[in-house]
Amino acid sequence: MPQIDHDPIRALTGTYLHQRWSEGCHDVPQLYRELQGIGYSGGIQTVRRYLRPSKERGLPPAPRSAPRPRRIVRWIMTDPSRLSADDAQDLKEIRVACPHLDAAARHIRDFATMLHQRHGALLPAWMDNVLADDLPALHSLIGGLRRDQEAVMAGLSSPWSSGQVEGTVTRIKLLKCKGYGRASLELLRRRILIRS
Incomplete structure (x- = not known):
């Protein structure tokens, strides 16, 4: 030295x-x-x-300082195959240190797999697995999913998406906002037709 x-x-x-x-x-x-x-x-x-x-x-x-919560959330939400080796190792260490976070990450990954592979039939079993763990935030999510379970299962199973319709609605709302509430319905109609 x-x-x-x-x-x-x-x-x-x-x-x-x-x-x-x-x-x-x-x-x-x-x-x-x-x-x-x-x-x-x-x-x-x-x-x-x-x-x-x-x-x-x-x-x-x-x-090294502990990673910020947003970074940990990003690691959990990212496909594991797309994480760098350092990020994957850091996430593994964090999951080992915190069993609740490990359980939440496992449920999130299972839901992502269900979503990407369109396995909506697995939703009831996934909800039961989530309820078996002590994760109150996810329990409230399950309550919301149960209220409209059939529609959620259809959305997870169907190859169709309402993304294009939602995009059009968002565009119309933007055009309406640009009128500052002063434009008449006829002017809004013309602006929508011109932009299409």
């Missing part, structure tokens, strides 16, 4: 820093205060530069 300087106090601080870093203390201001307590008179920027993790120095890298 390189020394900060040939000065004995600086050699001591380098050893001390390496020991504390290895113990898991990666808070530079805290380490700087500790060094001042043993007689270090240098600046905090020198300590920062010294602790910049690098393989050449042999210092262990600082631990």
